Amino acid sequence: MLTLYGINLSTFTRKVRLALAERGIAYTLQTAAMGSPQVRALNPLGRIPVLVDGDVVVPDSSVIIAYLERACPGPALYPAHAPALARALWLEEYADTRLREATLVYFAERVVKPLFQGKAGDAAALAAAEPLRDEAFGYLEEQLAGGELVPGAGLTVADVAVGAQLITYVQAEAAIDAGRWPRLAAWLDRQRQRPAWAGILAEEAQSLAAARARRGG
Ligand SMILES: N[C@@H](CCC(=O)N[C@@H](CS)C(=O)NCC(=O)O)C(=O)O
Incomplete structure (x- = not known):
C-alpha cells in the first residue's frame, strides 16, 4: 500500500x-x-x-x-507523442512555479491568516498580487484556445498541476472571473466535475468549513 x-x-x-x-x-x-x-x-x-x-x-x-x-497500472498522465509530452511537462512546470506564485498570496491572505492564524489578511498584498495573477491567467487563457491544455491527449499531468494551483485560488477568491478568463473558468469547472476531483475537493471544502466554524464565521 x-x-x-x-x-x-x-x-x-x-x-x-x-x-x-x-x-x-x-x-x-x-x-x-x-x-x-x-x-x-x-x-x-x-x-x-x-x-x-x-x-x-x-x-x-x-x-x-x-x-x-x-x-502502477492505470491511465497514463504523460502523452506518448513527444510534442504533446513536452507541452504537458512545460505546463506542469509553469503551474508549479509561476501559477503557484500568482495564486498562493490569495490563499495566504484570505484563508491562512484569518482561518489558521487569527490575523486579518493584508489588502495591500492582495492588490499587489493582481498583475501577476492577470499575467498567469491570461497566459493559460491563451493556452486553452484549443479547449484543452494538451489538445488530443486526454487528461495529462498538466491538468492536475494547473488544476491544483487554481483550486487554491478558488478556495480563497470563490471563483475565476469568467468575464475576463472565460476559457480558464470553463476548463476548471469541467475538471472539478470529474469524479476523481469531486471527492477530493469535497473533503477539502469540509476542512475549510470546519476551520471557518472554529473561527466563528
Ligand atoms: N516542488 C515541490 C514543492 C512542494 C512544496 O512547496 N510544498 C509546500 C506545501 S504545498 C511546502 O511543503 N512548503 C514548505 C516549504 O517550502 O518549506 C513539489 O512539487 O512537491
Missing part, C-alpha cells in the same frame, strides 16, 4: 492526490506537516508531499507522479 505524507489543503499534496485518483491507485493519506521532523526524515527540503512505497521514498509532486506512471 502506498502512503502519501501531506495535508489535504496543500496544493502539491492535492496535485498528487488528483493524479492518484485519476489513475485509480489506492493509497493512504498520512497527515504530516511541512517542516516537521517526520517530513524532514523523508525529504531533506522538509516539503510535502512525499510518497512512500515500501522501501522507496519519493519526495516532490512531479517526481511522485512520474514514479507512479512507471510503478
Whole structure:
C-alpha cells in the first residue's frame, strides 16, 4: 500500500492526490506537516508531499507522479507523442512555479491568516498580487484556445498541476472571473466535475468549513 505524507489543503499534496485518483491507485493519506521532523526524515527540503512505497521514498509532486506512471497500472498522465509530452511537462512546470506564485498570496491572505492564524489578511498584498495573477491567467487563457491544455491527449499531468494551483485560488477568491478568463473558468469547472476531483475537493471544502466554524464565521 502506498502512503502519501501531506495535508489535504496543500496544493502539491492535492496535485498528487488528483493524479492518484485519476489513475485509480489506492493509497493512504498520512497527515504530516511541512517542516516537521517526520517530513524532514523523508525529504531533506522538509516539503510535502512525499510518497512512500515500501522501501522507496519519493519526495516532490512531479517526481511522485512520474514514479507512479512507471510503478502502477492505470491511465497514463504523460502523452506518448513527444510534442504533446513536452507541452504537458512545460505546463506542469509553469503551474508549479509561476501559477503557484500568482495564486498562493490569495490563499495566504484570505484563508491562512484569518482561518489558521487569527490575523486579518493584508489588502495591500492582495492588490499587489493582481498583475501577476492577470499575467498567469491570461497566459493559460491563451493556452486553452484549443479547449484543452494538451489538445488530443486526454487528461495529462498538466491538468492536475494547473488544476491544483487554481483550486487554491478558488478556495480563497470563490471563483475565476469568467468575464475576463472565460476559457480558464470553463476548463476548471469541467475538471472539478470529474469524479476523481469531486471527492477530493469535497473533503477539502469540509476542512475549510470546519476551520471557518472554529473561527466563528
Ligand atoms: N516542488 C515541490 C514543492 C512542494 C512544496 O512547496 N510544498 C509546500 C506545501 S504545498 C511546502 O511543503 N512548503 C514548505 C516549504 O517550502 O518549506 C513539489 O512539487 O512537491
